[in-house]
Amino acid sequence: MREDLARFPVLHGLTARQRAEVAGVAHEVSFPARRRIFDEGENARSCWLIRSGQVALDTDVPGRGPVIVQTLGPGDVLGWSWLVSPRRWHFGAVTLQPVNAVELDATRLRELADADPALGYQLALGLFEAVLSRLQSTRARLLDVYGSPRAR
């Protein structure tokens, strides 16, 4: 598993040894389609590196029902809220298709990072990059570039 963990962008900065340590807190999982992985408000105890399939982040809006705010796909990290307090999920996550992923135990991952700050730093940088990219796309969506000039 350690070799193919290198394919996930969030772990690109880790050395092979560091990846082996991460592999030690990871295991493969599969979800069928339409399976809720976590709910908004639950404790964030894991994160997932998506190998295949599509996961939706959603939230409940009374009157609109569950609204999908973002979808994630292969290569993406599902779940960031475990890294910093309050360590609770801000949105829910549900699979839209069958999903294969690598699940990481967040508590043990944080222990690894505390014990080995170099690993922790690389992990944090990898997560930061993912968040940065997501923020940029989100801002692009906020621009409403496809909106009609008539509406402005």
Added chain:
Amino acid sequence: MRADPMLPTPYRVAERVVETHDSATLRLEPVGTALSGARPGQFCMLYARGIGEVAISISDAQPGGSLVHTIRDVGAVSRALHDAGAGTTLGARGPFGTNWGLESAAGHDLVIVAGGVGLAPLRPVVLGALARRGDYGRVVLIAGARGPDEFLYRDQLAQWATGDDIEVERTIDRPTSGWDGPVGFVTEPLARLSVRPDRTIAFVCGPEPMMRYSANVLIDKGVPAGDIRVSLERNMQCGVALCGHCQLGPLLVCRDGPVVDYATAGPLLTVREV
């Protein structure tokens, strides 16, 4: 200007298909003589009598001199064109400008990135690739829109998505219910794509920020800027390089574009108000 290049050729609306709440596709047939064949990427100046003209890209060239244009209602002229029903006579001049150069992409993977109505000038690229599928490697279309109802050519997109010939990813910007496809800006599925940067030609069209962001994602993947083709837009009055309005730095978009490679376009698009 001599009158003739500025004199519209009459075309009649043979068919009007509603695409979205503010876009419609017109199939135009020549009333008399036809304009010469338009190549994917080129545009015509479409004339709404007494109101004005706008530059609209070809969104599907068909034999027999007919023209197909998808028009979004964003102003007085485009509204008149968009509203024109079957039987209405419009005017057309052209075709003008550079084309997508699909033939030169033979032997390559094609990555086609469409934002909003940017799918209209790109549809002929998809159709051209499908017509000679063996000439190309992998063909990927990523189409972004505001919401599920705002995609152009929804039936055709669904058809392409279910077929084996091209990979299609549709993604929407706005949080929504009733859609179980990707939600995210068009750069997100693009970023997840693994490409062969030494044998990929990208065709990108949509609002300028979307083209810039998409081009950056491709460049980060190692695709040379010269292998990324974008379709540019500027104010056009004549379409024949005589009126000066469509300048983008050294380029006259009606003559040196609208299709321009990103090595040329990138440095211009990243300076404010050029």
Added chain:
Amino acid sequence: MNVVLDRAGLDELVDVLLADGYRVVGPTVRDGAIVLAELDSPAQLPAGWGVDVEPGRYRLRRRDDAAVFAHSAGPQSWKQFLHPARQRLFTDDGPVEEAPVRYAFLGVRGCDLAAIATLGTVLRGSAYDERRAGLLVIAVGCTEPGGVCFCASMGTGPAPGPGYDLALTERLDDRDHRFLVETGSDAGASLIERVVHRVATPDEVDDADTAVRAAAGRMGRQMPSGDLRALLRESRESPHWEEVAQRCLTCGNCTMVCPTCFCTTTEDVTDLTGEHAERSQRWASCFELDFSYLHGGSVRTSGASRYRQWMTHKLSTWYDQFGTSGCVGCGRCIAWCPVGIDITAEAAALAAEGPRDA
């Protein structure tokens, strides 16, 4: 072969052209300026009139001699005749046909001659070709640089370049008032044959040449040396544009008086019943706020960006689009700018900034 016309010969030249049916356009005095207009008679030429020209200032003044061509940087150029400010293109009845016109331009300076050729490249394939084909050009070499001229540094003067049928150099001294004539074409040669003239002496030819060449060394201003095309291309992100924007009113005067500015806007109109439609074309200016309008707003809204567009186009991107510079050094933009912005000074300011960090 060089010949000499005397003062009466110049008038005779005009009369011959009028009799031949040319529409003769030349300098006249009107509205406190030297204005290009159609001449009914040579008496309308501005004999004894000169101009004081500085940035943002133009004043007619009486000279103490009777020179005819001792003025510069008038408020219009010859483009108003070859590329009219307003043209109907078509109506419901079809394209608007132009009756062919035969213009004779009298008094075209080197800068303006270059401008006519420059516009010919830009507008090739349009009605400009026909209008220019019927044109007879009588150029004049300048012996007195005007207050804002810089033709020498743009390579367009003070001696007129190729493209004239006849070129005159006016000489006015104790001896007489004469015009040295150089022939530039068969049409020019046969024209001068029909006007009383005499062969020029070598001294007279020399004197005229020297006077024109000396004028090149007395220009009041010049462009900075070096590659202007590259300078402007590399200056897109210079802070200098904001500085100019503090002064520039974006009034567009410069584009109106410039002999090479060519931009137009098409207008489609109907009558009140909506039954008759027509299209016309009018001069436009890149300083107009909606020149670059594109669904919802203009690309260039700030004054800084619009000034940058004009100057960069004129000195740099014109090369990319048309293969030459767009500026001929006539100085009109400097004279007629209400705040006296001087394109040569702006170019010098950019050059002084030195290389920019990438």
